[in-house]
Amino acid sequence: MSGSAGRTAVIAGRGALPARIVAALEAAGEDPVIATLAGTSPDGLDGRAQEALEVERLVPFFDRLHDLGVRRVAFAGATTRPRLNPERFDSRTAQLVPRLVAAMQAGDDATLRAVLALFEEEGFEIAGTADLAPALLPAPGVLGTVHPDAAAQRDTVRAAEIVAALGAVDVGQGAIVARGLCLAVEALPGTDAMLAQVATLPEALRGAGRAGVLFKAPKPGQDRRIDLPALGPGTVAGAARAGLAGIAFEAGGVLLLDRAEAVAQADAAGLFLWARGPEG
Structure with missing residues (x-):
């Protein structure tokens, strides 16, 4: 302009x-x-x-x-x-x-x-x-070298369903699912607090090894000119501490700040970063 x-x-x-x-x-x-x-x-x-x-x-x-x-x-x-x-x-x-x-x-x-x-x-x-700043909204695709396996893709589908349900009642824009079970949903304290909560869960609830997905997306019907969910290197670090397999988010609907650093951190930690399109 x-x-x-x-x-x-x-x-x-x-x-x-x-x-x-x-x-x-x-x-x-x-x-x-x-x-x-x-x-x-x-x-x-x-x-x-x-x-x-x-x-x-x-x-x-x-x-x-x-x-x-x-x-x-x-x-x-x-x-x-x-x-x-x-x-x-x-x-x-x-x-x-x-x-x-x-x-x-x-x-x-x-x-x-x-x-x-x-x-x-x-x-x-x-x-x-x-x-x-359209570059802050990644297009569909896996952003790093680590790709979600079949189990992670199933967890992502389940988490996306939960986020859509939460958003319909104006609660949150994120959820964490591992092995088909919802471990946490985002509320007023935000994503970092949700990840910290999951990091404290006993192995009996989280399961052994790295598993589970953080999924973020705008609320259904949300005015996307304002209050888009965001991710960044801090989110990647929190997901790693929580023992997750990766982070998935709606392509074109979630901001990725400091993309190069976030991708590098995810690759180093063995986590995937997946901008999920409408076809999955």
């Missing part, structure tokens, strides 16, 4: 993704605006000018983005549902409170949809990672 068409604002949450998006925009010749929620510190953006986003002052934030020439907004990184402070609301944002509270009570997906709708109503285009 050229400067005459407007700037892109990156609403930055925790983790490495916001810096990746900013870098991709700058490589394309853009001058992005970086905005962060109060109390959020994205990795790799220290020292960069950042606009503050307070939900209680959302309408003035919209005004600020318009003043900066922003036409497109991208959400990147993990966030925690904010606690609203009634004393901080300005008069215009206060009119949105019933809508925001109703969405927050309905769950994370409803909250995200409501936030996206508010930005769109203000005239901003919402851009997803697939639009800005």
